[in-house]
Amino acid sequence: MNMVRVRFAPSPTGYLHIGGSRTALFNWIYACNQKGKFVLRIEDTDKLRSETKYLDEILDSLKWLGLEWDEIYYQSKRFDLYREYAQKLLEQGLAYTEKLSLDSDEAIIYKVTPQKIKIRDLIRGEIEFDASEIKDQVLIKSDGTPTYNFACVLDDALMKITHVIRGDDHISNTPKQILLYQALGFALPEFAHLPLILAKEGGRLSKRKGATAISEFRQMGYLPEALVNHLLLLGWAPGPDRQIIPIEEAIGLFDIKHVNKTAAVLDLDKLDWMNNQYIKNADAEKIADLVIPLLLEKKIIQQENLDRAYTVSTVKLLQPRLTTLNEFPERADAFFLKEVVFDPVAKEKYLSRDLSREFRLFIERLDNLKVFDTLSIEESFRELIQELGIESKALIHPIRVALTGKTVGPGLFEVINHLGKERTKERLLRLAKGG
RNA sequence: GACCCUGUCGUCUAGCCUGGUCCAGGACAAGAGCUUUUCAAGCUCUCGACACGGGUUCGAAUCCCGUCAGGGUCACCA
Numbered sequence: 425m426n427m428v429r430v431r432f433a434p435s436p437t438g439y440l441h442i443g444g445s446r447t448a449l450f451n452w453i454y455a456c457n458q459k460g461k462f463v464l465r466i467e468d469t470d471k472l473r474s475e476t477k478y479l480d481e482i483l484d485s486l487k488w489l490g491l492e493w494d495e496i497y498y499q500s501k502r503f504d505l506y507r508e509y510a511q512k513l514l515e516q517g518l519a520y521t522e523k524l525s526l527d528s529d530e531a532i533i534y535k536v537t538p539q540k541i542k543i544r545d546l547i548r549g550e551i552e553f554d555a556s557e558i559k560d561q562v563l564i565k566s567d568g569t570p571t572y573n574f575a576c577v578l579d580d581a582l583m584k585i586t587h588v589i590r591g592d593d594h595i596s597n598t599p600k601q602i603l604l605y606q607a608l609g610f611a612l613p614e615f616a617h618l619p620l621i622l623a624k625e626g627g628r629l630s631k632r633k634g635a636t637a638i639s640e641f642r643q644m645g646y647l648p649e650a651l652v653n654h655l656l657l658l659g660w661a662p663g664p665d666r667q668i669i670p671i672e673e674a675i676g677l678f679d680i681k682h683v684n685k686t687a688a689v690l691d692l693d694k695l696d697w698m699n700n701q702y703i704k705n706a707d708a709e710k711i712a713d714l715v716i717p718l719l720l721e722k723k724i725i726q727q728e729n730l731d732r733a734y735t736v737s738t739v740k741l742l743q744p745r746l747t748t749l750n751e752f753p754e755r756a757d758a759f760f761l762k763e764v765v766f767d768p769v770a771k772e773k774y775l776s777r778d779l780s781r782e783f784r785l786f787i788e789r790l791d792n793l794k795v796f797d798t799l800s801i802e803e804s805f806r807e808l809i810q811e812l813g814i815e816s817k818a819l820i821h822p823i824r825v826a827l828t829g830k831t832v833g834p835g836l837f838e839v840i841n842h843l844g845k846e847r848t849k850e851r852l853l854r855l856a857k858g859g
Numbered sequence: 860g861a862c863c864c865u866g867u868c869g870u871c872u873a874g875c876c877u878g879g880u881c882c883a884g885g886a887c888a889a890g891a892g893c894u895u896u897u898c899a900a901g902c903u904c905u906c907g908a909c910a911c912g913g914g915u916u917c918g919a920a921u922c923c924c925g926u927c928a929g930g931g932u933c934a935c936c937a
Binding site for chain 2: 433434435437467469470473522524528531533548551552553554557558559562563564565566567569571572573575576591592593594595596597599617619620622624626627628654657658659660661663664665666667684685686687688689690691692693694695696697698700704742743744745746747755816817819820821824830831832833834835836837
């Protein structure tokens with residue numbers, strides 16, 4: 425059995441989005457599963473529309489997703505090859521030339537002969553086409569560049585691609601390509617056509633309709649693992665009730681024959697849920713690495729006085745509460761900034777009443793603590809409210825707002841413990857004075 | 860329009876190949892509750908689907924046909 429070789433063939437005429445990356449992912453995971461090779465082929469034959477910024481973005485996105493390739497090729501460097509093979513077909517009488525206009529150069533066109541063409545598709549089974557419905561195919565355009573179908577077939581054959589795994593939208597290209605394989609005398613690869621990802625509003629993904637760039641998801645604070653996991657579940661299921669599945673495990677379980685035939689819509693709510701799951705379960709050190717640049721960018725911390733250990737423990741406090749990484753700076757600001765940034769509504773609601781006495785009494789208790797940890801802090805607080813004969817809520821909420829400026833966040837005693845005695849006292853005292 | 864693909868909860872899906880164990884299972888979302896110190900997380904529960912019509916069969920989500928619906932492709936773009 426030959427080694428499995430698959431390819432992902434993006435065209436650098438736009439960013440890598442959900443659709444493309446899903447195709448890349450399924451190719452990559454199939455290669456991993458089969459211990460084969462994942463080839464990246466840049467289809468940059470359209471010189472006008474291809475741009476290096478798109479190429480860079482595609483490569484960056486693939487790397488970010490963890491879809492590393494084994495080999496990379498550029499079609500723009502293989503033009504001679506395409507012409508050479510087209511010339512052969514011409515000599516064999518399988519193709520002819522034609523001028524677009526009097527002053528243009530000749531294009532090379534493949535002559536289609538009527539016949540039935542059967543496609544064997546790993547996902548869909550057999551599909552039959554009638555070649556009499558297919559027009560003669562241009563191989564080399566009058567500008568000397570190859571057409572997509574010709575370059576694609578030649579490259580797939582020459583690069584020894586064993587499995588062509590691509591989007592559903594290529595099904596109707598397949599009979600044309602099969603004709604070219606036959607004309608060129610190459611063996612057919614296996615085909616597998618993945619269902620498309622549709623826009624929420626229906627129809628194809630487009631710039632206007634949900635074709636969010638992978639780089640955008642990255643900027644929004646999604647973890648690549650979460651995105652990959654979610655993409656994988658679009659069209660494939662690891663089992664009856666598995667949702668979170670580590671990629672290493674997915675590689676082992678992946679089976680192309682069990683890929684769905686039906687188009688899917690990207691569920692952003694589920695992606696959010698999944699991202700939270702991945703953040704929550706990730707190593708805090710790793711999350712800290714990702715979040716520190718955001719803190720620096722928002723000027724919440726400065727490079728000079730970055731306290732990594734403290735940042736990591738702050739991450740631990742907030743991890744289960746994060747849907748995206750980007751939420752971290754705002755949620756965590758009170759732990760880093762000198763001055764608390766108050767939510768005006770929260771301040772009005774919980775701090776408009778004079779709590780000087782209660783705050784002072786609490787500070788007294790904190791001062792008397794032998795050990796300053798979450799449990800002791802809570803005990804001392806419970807004693808206090810018992811003494812004052814009030815409900816815990818009546819004091820917990822105001823203190824939380826006083827310390828963090830917010831009504832939401834981690835448990836109060838954890839917050840106090842994390843902030844430390846001095847900062848807690850200072851923040852409470854300041855408000856106690858002001859009344 | 861022609862040709863092709865596809866139709867299970869709002870969404871992602873399991874089940875379909877190898878009919879009965881499915882008055883259809885899980886997850887997200889929504890709603891309710893538990894916990895409680897807010898927000899999350901967690902746990903429990905509720906809502907909610909086999910597109911429709913005909914066959915075949917003792918029996919169909921599962922097999923066949925038709926209808927309808929959605930999608931894709933019909934370039935010297937990729």
